[in-house]
Amino acid sequence: MIPLAPLFVQMKESLEQLLEVLSRERSALATATADDILQLAAEKKSLLDTIESANQKRAKMLIKFGVVEAKAPDFVFKDWLAQQPATMDDVKQMADACNELLEQCKKENFTNARILSTLQKRNKVMFETLQGHSRKNKVYTASGNTRPVSSKHTLGRA
Template identity: 70%
Template sequence: MIPLAPLFTQIKENLEQLFEVLIRERSALAIATPDDILQLASEKKVLLDNIDSANAKRQSMLIKFGILNPKKPSDEDFLNWLNNQEGLDDIKQLVADCNALLDRCKQANNTNAQILGTLQKRNKDMFEMLQGHNRKNKVYTASGGTRPISSKHTIGRA
């Protein structure tokens, strides 16, 4: 019997923790606390490294037992093998749970990325305003290109 249950249990626990970190990250992004965001990014990296390590162990174990092709291992081959096995319902459930958690983590991470993109755009616009630049107000140069209008009397220089 291949000892897959402990690996998938570890992956599931790490994915659950990752989802919680992503939810906390969303809150930290909402109130824009840089120290908290950096701490959460560090936590995410540790969890993702743990997941990668467990997945590498799983893959090498499956290669060792001849389930995956060593030259071209694929999750599809593993899932096909798993579906054809009798009595591995606990592992099938763990794999399903991990896939569902992974989808939730991806969705939460994409939401956080959109929030971060909006914050970056807002900060860039405010910085340009402080510098006296406005991307919307541009003038033509002698060569026919455009450049933003800048003011010598900016808020940052006042």
């Protein structure tokens, strides 16, 4: 019997922690707390490294036991797991739970990325306003590129 259960337990726990970190990240993005955001990004990276390591161990183990080939281990693994007897039900349930958690994490991360993108755009516009630049007021340079027209009456100089 292949000892997959401990790896899936580790991945499930890491995915649950990642989901919690993503939730805290959303709160940090709402308050725009830079230090918290950087700390949460480091936590996310650590958890993702842990998940990736466990997934690589799983793939190597399955290849070693001849369950899958090195070319496409995930697709073959799902079929192989579905054909296993009831003694592997705990692994099947953990694999399903990991897939569900992974989808939730992807959704949360996508939402956080959209929030971050919106914040970056807003900050860029505010910075340009302070500098006296406008996206609409641009002139052509000698090389044919465009550059913003700066104003002598910027808020930053006031």
